[in-house]
Amino acid sequence: MxxxxxxxxxxxxxxxxxxxxxxxxxxxxxxxxxxxxxxxxxxxxxxxxxxxxxxxxxxxxxxxxxxxxxxxxxxxxxxxxxxxxxxxxxxxxxxxxxxxxxxxxxxxxxxxxxxxxxxxSNAISVLAPYEQHKHRVVLDDIFMLCKTRVSYCVGATILWxxxxxxxxxxxxxxxxxxxxxxxxxxxxxxxxxxxxxxxxxxxxxxxEIINAEPRKELDDTPTFLYVGGDSYIKGFHILLKAVKELGKQGIRLRIFLAG
Structure with a gap:
């Protein structure tokens, strides 16, 4: 049984x-x-x-x-x-x-x-690099939740x-x-x-992903898929900085955003 x-x-x-x-x-x-x-x-x-x-x-x-x-x-x-x-x-x-x-x-x-x-973590997240944030998790929680919504900011302070x-x-x-x-x-x-x-x-x-055959052919323009949405925690701000820097260097690429 x-x-x-x-x-x-x-x-x-x-x-x-x-x-x-x-x-x-x-x-x-x-x-x-x-x-x-x-x-x-x-x-x-x-x-x-x-x-x-x-x-x-x-x-x-x-x-x-x-x-x-x-x-x-x-x-x-x-x-x-x-x-x-x-x-x-x-x-x-x-x-x-x-x-x-x-x-x-x-x-x-x-x-x-x-x-x-x-x-x-009250925000159920830890900022990277962890070694620089390990002693300030509560403060980081307040920072992250306050960036999301004012009511979350109050909750983070009360519900630490x-x-x-x-x-x-x-x-x-x-x-x-x-x-x-x-x-x-x-x-x-x-x-x-x-x-x-x-x-x-x-x-x-x-x-279906494991069994799928690759369908995209390589070309001269690199293509990236970013699935973190616009979340600060997922690193969207880092993506924006990277795109800006690549643009300064004249590098062309495609980025698909999801999430």
Whole structure:
């Protein structure tokens, strides 16, 4: 009899971003060997055959303080408890961390998948180079969030303690997945108690990308694809500086922007 994995996530593909896409592909791989039940705050998902999706409105609010309060409410519901008791593993690919201590209390193995820096940053991001910013993460959080929106600026000042709470819950998981060696190094440096639990698992590619034949022929004009959108954190300002510098040198190129 196959083991059951309970997944708790706010969003699911095609809604969200890279984390949701990675989760979708991972579940596509796991469903061949496991029974999978997904509790999600998204009303519509690109459903995978054989995977059970349960819409849960309590998971629909993306604000972490509200989400965490709602997860605590969700834990008290009879339906969720019944499914949790019947499951063998709990997989948390986003921010539903309050479920961890309860799942551990009843003997479930828990895996947290970190696509960001939630255990150390309120903005869930760390500016590069890390070595120059490691002692000013809170100040950087305020800077990044204030550049996004004034209300976020106020929240960053008041809710500076959110990463500490996230770290407390995450530290109770059996395994913590990081998406790169660099991310793993940074998180282990800031949260040494997670070091022995961290495993690096690179985000998988879509099968259609793996199987696709290259279609672009090389020509005299280099072509670049930038998928970070206009986000400061993703380095859009660096892209603009690079384009300006290349223009001064008379270098022609094509850049496609996405994200």
């Amino acid at each position: 196959s083991s059951t994995i309970l997944v708790i996530t706010e969003r699911c593909w095609p809604y969200g971003g890279g984390a949701e896409l990675a989760t979708h592909i991972i579940l596509d791989i796991l469903r061949k060997r496991f029974n999978i039940i997904v509790f999600t705050g998204a009303q519509k998902c690109r459903e995978l055959e054989g995977v059970e999706y349960i819409y849960e409105p309590l998971l629909s609010n993306p604000s972490r303080p509200v989400l965490w309060f709602n997860v605590l409410r969700l834990i008290q519901t009879q339906r969720f408890r019944r499914i949790l008791y019947q499951s063998d593993f709990v997989y948390v690919p986003r921010f539903a961390y309050p479920v961890v201590p309860y799942a551990k209390k009843i003997g479930k193995r828990v895996v947290i998948h970190l696509h960001d820096y939630a255990p150390m 303690w959110l990463p500490k709470l996230a770290r407390k819950w995450i530290s109770q998981a059996d395994k913590v997945i990081c998406v790169s060696r660099r991310q793993a190094e940074i998180i282990a440096d800031q949260a040494p108690e997670l070091r022995d639990k961290i495993e690096v698992v690179y985000n998988p590619l879509l099968p």
